[in-house]
Amino acid sequence: MNGPATDTPASAPADVSPEALLAGIRAARDQGLAAVAVAATGDELAQVESTLFGRKAALGQIKQGLGSLPPEQRAAVGRALNEAQQDLRAAHAEAADELAASARREQLQREWLDLTETPPGPERGHLHLVTQTTERLEDVFVGMGFTVSEGPQAETDWYNFEALNLPAAHPARSMWDTLYLDLGERTELGDGEGGEASNVVLRTHTSPVQIRVMEVQPPPIYTICPGRVFRRDTADASHMPVFHQIEGLVVDRGISFADLAGTLEEFTSAYFGKAISSRLRPSYFPFTEPSAEFDITCVICEGSGCQTCQRTGWIELGGCGMVHPNVLANCGIDFEEWTGFAFGFGIDRLALMRHGIDDLRDMYTNDIRFLSQF
């Protein structure tokens, strides 16, 4: 195959024997098949093709030598020549098909578009951090046997204040900067006098849900009430006019302050982990007696003292206490038979602390770059 000078018997003078020609045909055929087998690209195969079937092809030259054989010997050599030629053609065609197929496979691979991929576009959303926090809190309390209750965000003065042992003009009302609704003539909102604009408020805390639960459900009661609350406040890094609280209420026989302390401690370690514990400090709320402030170990420094906890190692979470007998009586519950405790704390602040967010307003400006972190 390398050239007529070295291994093409057909180029030899005309006295070549049929045996030598047949050997030459076999050699040319085998070399040709080997050359086809190693051709790795279309170009290489085209090169091989011209060597095999072109003007100077080995078999072609042998064919030219055929004429010098005696006629009776020509047929056998001619047949061998044709067969060799056919074998080479077939091998070449097969190799060409295979190369074309693999070139196509490669092209498909190169140009493959994964149409199942999520097209670039708006990010898939998720629950807001406050909602996530609320759901986690609910999970912990539900795990402790509490139910979840809800109440309206617009409340009458009765539910938001009066039934909670805060009669009109009670000085403690100033603890809640209240937003009043102007409802004009519409009067169908629950108890209270109704009708007067000043009588309906955006609830300033979740405590009115306590009243709504006790009104309809006889004790024993073990419930939490998460929800949105409103205060007349200017937004700053630690205040928002709209925020969220979670209220807890237990009413049963023989409930004591120790049950309150134990429940809050149990909640604290279930929600924050064993490193964080709770403590109660005496305080005042009109709807509880005695009342306490509920602190937890600072979640940032775990009690050693840092900027967040003002070096005290504690963070104030909310208020609590034993439900005031007047409140039980306002809901028709016999306070000689039943006692209870209640607590309430801010959800937004909790989320803020857990995630080291320093400005409460970031939670509500709907900046996707902020929200998508949680």
Ligand code: DAH
């Ligand atoms: N409602 C109170 C507030 O918004 C928090 C609170 C204090 C709730 C004591 C309670 C409680 O249930 O017992 O400031």
